[in-house]
Ligand SMILES: NC(=O)c1ccc[n+]([C@@H]2O[C@H](COP(=O)([O-])OP(=O)(O)OC[C@H]3O[C@@H](n4cnc5c(N)ncnc54)[C@H](O)[C@@H]3O)[C@@H](O)[C@H]2O)c1
């Protein structure tokens with residue numbers, strides 16, 4: 390491998406990374422990137438490894454020896470501190486992060502996102518290890534603009550909706566709206582990490598992902614996850630498309646999101662890993678402000694893209710409305726709009742997302758069709774065959 394240099398032209402030294410939650414969606418892409426493009430070593434910690442199996446076996450892979458899987462639950466495993474000590478940098482991705490859980494399993498959500506992350510922060514701080522912690526854009530909650538009258542011209546003013554790391558407030562709903570249990574737990578762990586930095590000198594970076602999507606996100610219910618499970622929107626809509634069912638629009642699909650391609654976002658994380666002087670002490674929005682759609686528009690675009698990549702015609706009525714109470718149950722609430730301000734990440738790391746929503750959906754839905762279409766056909770055919 391040719392000498393790789395950081396953004397300031399200095400050679401990058403190979404490091405060891407303790408990656409917690411490495412077997413998930415983001416972790417699998419980050420491991421792939423680190424193995425194929427860098428000399429760094431990864432201690433990959435998770436309770437599952439299905440999404441990184443292709444990186445672990447066979448032993449003849451070019452990066453054999455640079456990635457080591459440790460099956461452990463950070464809730465109760467005494468190996469955690471030792472593994473953090475063995476590494477130069479810890480990246481914590483472990484969390485419950487599907488909205489269907491926030492209002493139905495609020496205790497698990499709060500424990501996972503706050504309590505279970507505490508020892509990780511503590512061990513990093515006590516052992517003087519750098520930490521990159523994955524938070525969320527949900528810490529912003531609702532926009533200020535959402536509280537203005539519907540017809541107020543101020544709603545068009547970016548000052549009322551663009552989300553800035555250092556100035557935007559965090560606006561959550563009332564306590565009975567348990568949807569905010571996740572955002573609130575993430576906010577508190579951010580504050581704790583920030584305080585460890587201020588009082589004890591912890592070297593940290595906090596990442597706030599804005600709807601990163603791509604292959605291997607979540608699961609397809611009944612195929613590689615529970616039949617009754619409710620994954621995030623990309624997998625919900627993929628599942629509907631694969632099964633030729635209408636896509637369900639929660640409360641009319643009026644909420645807005647910006648989607649960024651996982652491969653673009655992983656470039657940003659690699660810059661953080663390899664440029665500690667520029668990343669330490671910062672909180673970074675990582676998203677694509679150019680890819681904004683309502684959930685209804687996302688459904689319409691995914692329907693068109695899927696017809697193109699599968700060669701199968703779309704349904705005459707491709708979407709159906711459903712109330713949030715019916716879909717998620719009591720206590721659900723929603724973020725109205727999520728546009729990331731990109732000033733800080735641009736200034737510190739010179740990062741910009743590249744991939745348009747159409748292109749990222751085309752490559753992702755090609756993957757979904759190739760990976761799941763046959764399995765779905767078989768699962769649908771099963772009851773009549775027996
Ligand atoms: N995907 C996104 O767009 C997005 C957006 C905002 C925030 N995030 C944050 O990024 C992180 C990773 O998200 P993801 O999309 O890859 O989710 P994911 O669910 O695919 O990955 C999380 C991984 O953590 C593991 N894990 C959870 N609890 C654990 C424990 N106690 N011990 C060991 N492993 C455990 C899970 O098994 C899973 O493999 C999360 O902290 C999430 O809140 C992701």
Ligand SMILES: O=C(O)[C@H]1O[C@H](OP(=O)(O)OP(=O)(O)OC[C@H]2O[C@@H](n3ccc(=O)[nH]c3=O)[C@H](O)[C@@H]2O)[C@H](O)[C@@H](O)[C@@H]1O
Nearest residue numbers: 486488525526598599600601621622625637638639644684
């Ligand atoms: O990805 C992120 O940046 C963050 O936001 C997500 O939250 P959210 O965007 O609300 O979750 P999705 O499941 O992706 O839902 C997006 C929107 O689609 C809607 N939706 C979802 C599924 C569905 O079948 N139909 C539908 O209309 C939801 O109500 C919501 O308005 C999750 O909280 C986290 O993974 C993460 O922290």
